[in-house]
Amino acid sequence: xxxxxxxxxxxxxxxxxxxxxxxxxxxxxxxxxxxxxxxxxxxxxxxxxxxxxxxxxxxxxxxxxxxxxxxxxxxxxxxxxxxxxxxxxxxxxxxxxxxxxxxxxxxxxxxxxxxxxxxxxxxxxxxxxxxxxxxxxxxxxxxxxxxxxxxxxxxxxxxxxxxxxxxxxxxxxxxxxxxxxxxxxxxxxxxxxxxxxxxxxxxxxxxxxxxxxxxxxxxxxxxxxx
Amino acid sequence: xxxxxxxxxxxxxxxxxxxxxxxxxxxxxxxxxxxxxxxxxxxxxxxxxxxxxxxxxxxxxxxxxxxxxxxxxxxxxxxxxxxxxxxxxxxxxxxxxxxxxxxxxxxxxxxxxxxxxxxxxxxxxxxxxxxxxxxxxxxxxxxxxxxxxxxxxxxxxxxxxxxxxxxxxxxxxxxxxxxxxxxxxxxxxxxxxxxxxxxxxxxxxxxxxxxxxxxxxxxxxxxxxxxxxxxxxxxxxxxxxxxxxxxxxxxxxxxxxxxxxxxxxxxxxxxxxxxxxxxxxxxxxxxxxxxxxxxxxxxxxxxxxxxxxxxxxxxxxxxxxxxxxxxxxxxxxxxxxxxxxxxxxxxxxxxxxxxxxxxxxxxxxxxxxxxxxxxxxxxxxxxxxxxxxxxxxxxxxxxxxxxxxxxxxxxxxxxxxxxxxxxxxxxxxxxxxxxxxxxxxxxxxxxxxxxxxxxxxxxxxxxxxxxxxxxxxxxxxxxxxxxxxxx
Numbered sequence: 246x247x248x249x250x251x252x253x254x255x256x257x258x259x260x261x262x263x264x265x266x267x268x269x270x271x272x273x274x275x276x277x278x279x280x281x282x283x284x285x286x287x288x289x290x291x292x293x294x295x296x297x298x299x300x301x302x303x304x305x306x307x308x309x310x311x312x313x314x315x316x317x318x319x320x321x322x323x324x325x326x327x328x329x330x331x332x333x334x335x336x337x338x339x340x341x342x343x344x345x346x347x348x349x350x351x352x353x354x355x356x357x358x359x360x361x362x363x364x365x366x367x368x369x370x371x372x373x374x375x376x377x378x379x380x381x382x383x384x385x386x387x388x389x390x391x392x393x394x395x396x397x398x399x400x401x402x403x404x405x406x407x408x409x410x411x412x413x414x415x416x417x418x419x420x421x422x423x424x425x426x427x428x429x430x431x432x433x434x435x436x437x438x439x440x441x442x443x444x445x446x447x448x449x450x451x452x453x454x455x456x457x458x459x460x461x462x463x464x465x466x467x468x469x470x471x
Numbered sequence: 472x473x474x475x476x477x478x479x480x481x482x483x484x485x486x487x488x489x490x491x492x493x494x495x496x497x498x499x500x501x502x503x504x505x506x507x508x509x510x511x512x513x514x515x516x517x518x519x520x521x522x523x524x525x526x527x528x529x530x531x532x533x534x535x536x537x538x539x540x541x542x543x544x545x546x547x548x549x550x551x552x553x554x555x556x557x558x559x560x561x562x563x564x565x566x567x568x569x570x571x572x573x574x575x576x577x578x579x580x581x582x583x584x585x586x587x588x589x590x591x592x593x594x595x596x597x598x599x600x601x602x603x604x605x606x607x608x609x610x611x612x613x614x615x616x617x618x619x620x621x622x623x624x625x626x627x628x629x630x631x632x633x634x635x636x637x638x639x640x641x642x643x644x645x646x647x648x649x650x651x652x653x654x655x656x657x658x659x660x661x662x663x664x665x666x667x668x669x670x671x672x673x674x675x676x677x678x679x680x681x682x683x684x685x686x687x688x689x690x691x692x693x694x695x696x697x698x699x700x701x702x703x704x705x706x707x708x709x710x711x712x713x714x715x716x717x718x719x720x721x722x723x724x725x726x727x728x729x730x731x732x733x734x735x736x737x738x739x740x741x742x743x744x745x746x747x748x749x750x751x752x753x754x755x756x757x758x759x760x761x762x763x764x765x766x767x768x769x770x771x772x773x774x775x776x777x778x779x780x781x782x783x784x785x786x787x788x789x790x791x792x793x794x795x796x797x798x799x800x801x802x803x804x805x806x807x808x809x810x811x812x813x814x815x816x817x818x819x820x821x822x823x824x825x826x827x828x829x830x831x832x833x834x835x836x837x838x839x840x841x842x843x844x845x846x847x848x849x850x851x852x853x854x855x856x857x858x859x860x861x862x863x864x865x866x867x868x869x870x871x872x873x874x875x876x877x878x879x880x881x882x883x884x885x886x887x888x889x890x891x892x893x894x895x896x897x898x899x900x901x902x903x904x905x906x907x908x909x910x911x912x913x914x915x916x917x918x919x920x921x922x923x924x925x926x927x928x929x930x931x932x933x934x935x936x937x938x939x940x941x942x943x944x945x946x947x948x949x950x951x952x953x954x955x956x957x958x
Contacts, residue, residue, distance in 0.1 A: 390636075393636075410629070417643055420640075427656035432596065436599070443602075450628065453621045458618050458621055466622040
């Protein structure tokens with residue numbers, strides 16, 4: 246098991262990268278402009294790619310280098326490029342309807358992190374891993390999940406929702422690198438490709454949304470109720 | 472033998488989908504899809520029988536045919552066959568001949584992804600297969616391209632993707648659970664997880680199970696994660712509504728059942744079962760509330776799907792021989808019955824040109840045969856004897872009494888009675904209210920649209936009066952497989 250006997254330097258590098266990506270999730274939560282949102286997502290993906298490489302180096306999993314390259318290429322370059330193109334075409338530059346102001350959503354996100362910390366602290370204690378990087382990884386995995394859901398709930402632009410979904414999955418990728426670096430390569434690669442397909446589908450759907458509903462805000466999706 | 476059958480079953484829809492894309496002729500596409508559905512059905516029946524002898528593994532254990540998976544395949548193949556017959560008649564009514572090839576290509580592709588997800592032996596690959604079913608069916612939900620259909624498709628993909636990402640998190644955490652027992656790298660098959668489960672940390676296993684339950688529960692349509700379901704079911708073309716309800720929901724339920732077995736083995740106590748039972752009851756409650764006040768005819772059927780998925784969840788959650796037998800039998804009966812209901816709803820919508828219950832009048836006088844079939848189906852879906860769902864619901868109630876879930880059973884009975892009254896009250900309005908004279912002319916539908924209703928109703932009556940002994944033995948084998956903890 247990698248995390249049980251990890252040297253302090255590696256442990257601090259992992260923790261640092263995990264915390265940086267959590268901060269970037271907060272940057273997304275607090276920003277109103279879709280472009281900032283997108284850059285933060287791309288940066289987060291790069292941090293996760295670097296983390297994969299670091300885990301591969303310290304844990305002796307050479308296949309993680311491949312995952313790192315694929316993550317950087319797909320999640321760091323290709324996905325942001327595709328989403329950026331949709332943003333350009335739609336001419337939507339910022340979130341217009343907000344349920345929560347960015348400042349309030351930051352506070353809500355902070356509560357999410359505290360909740361995640363409580364859960365992972367207990368799990369970590371019952372596994373005998375209290376105080377290791379595993380607890381931190383689990384915390385960040387769960388809190389990025391909660392932040393992603395928060396973004397899906399308080400934002401209404403179609404593109405914000407796509408990015409919210411991507412943040413949901415970024416959290417899983419990040420945690421998986423630290424907790425289960427040995428998870429079969431095949432699955433991770435397929436999941437990366439799968440995301441591309443998802444975004445392609447979203448692109449098509451967003452076009453239809455504009456053409457047929459006349460808006461990309463989910464507040465206007467109110468015909469089907471009850 | 473089983474391998475060849477499996478290959479034929481998966482290759483037929485694949486060839487049909489590819490051929491539809493190459494040929495692009497609406498008439499040839501509908502025939503290709505029909506032939507593919509016949510092949511799938513013809514191979515699914517012997518596969519179900521063979522699966523009782525024990526699991527068969529293929530492709531280095533990545534593919535498995537076990538008894539529960541084969542049962543889901545059987546239900547899928549029945550709905551696929553009925554929906555293929557129905558769509559020949561129904562899709563011609565839409566006047567979209569130039570796009571029909573893409574409909575049939577997606578239709579066979581959708582059936583293929585559901586079948587593939589049922590035979591995946593690896594938890595990660597199962598997740599990917601379920602994600603693929605979403606991607607393919609999104610375009611089928613939005614096929615009619617009305618604003619409502621696009622809205623339904625968008626809600627469908629967003630809610631399901633968000634939900635299913637929880638299932639991915641649960642899958643990763645289960646892998647982590649297993650890595651304490653099996654070392655950092657192992658093949659995450661259902662059997663391996665189950666054997667490792669007794670040594671897993673109970674707290675972590677419980678967290679992982681709950682994430683997986685909520686994740687796949689979103690796809691199953693368990694309340695309160697059901698909000699995509701009425702929209703997607705009501706806005707897609709009627710044959711697709713039948714596929715979503717009768718086939719797709721079962722394939723996601725299969726995942727929950729597989730994880731339930733692992734959670735049971737992992738000494739999480741009653742938690743896993745009680746949460747599943749609670750979700751089942753909430754689904755019944757939500758179904759009951761929305762059925763009573765429903766105004767759309769297909770949304771009525773959709774909430775009935777939420778209700779029946781709740782009943783199946785109750786059956787598996789209660790467990791034991793009766794619970795599992797009831798849930799599996801209910802799956803089959805619900806697949807037959809819900810296809811019948813969506814076909815009837817599609818016909819009524821086309822005939823009267825409206826999705827609203829209030830615009831459908833005097834069904835009885837205008838369509839004696841088709842109306843009688845649909846009404847019989849309505850009686851069946853509310854659990855009235857002598858139809859199959861009455862028997863399966865009764866068996867689940869009995870299981871509840873035996874396994875100490877009396878509270879759940881009483882709640883279930885009350886809610887089923889409310890649904891019975893609410894559901895049939897809408898049918899009373901549609902059948903016996905005389906329409907206003909100013910209503911638009913009523914069009915009759917072709918016999919392609921009525922024949923599958925017969926094909927669905929006849930077995931429902933047969934299963935209602937006669938539960939074959941061999942089928943009972945099959946369920947007992949299944950419940951044995953799902954309850955024995957391997958050493």
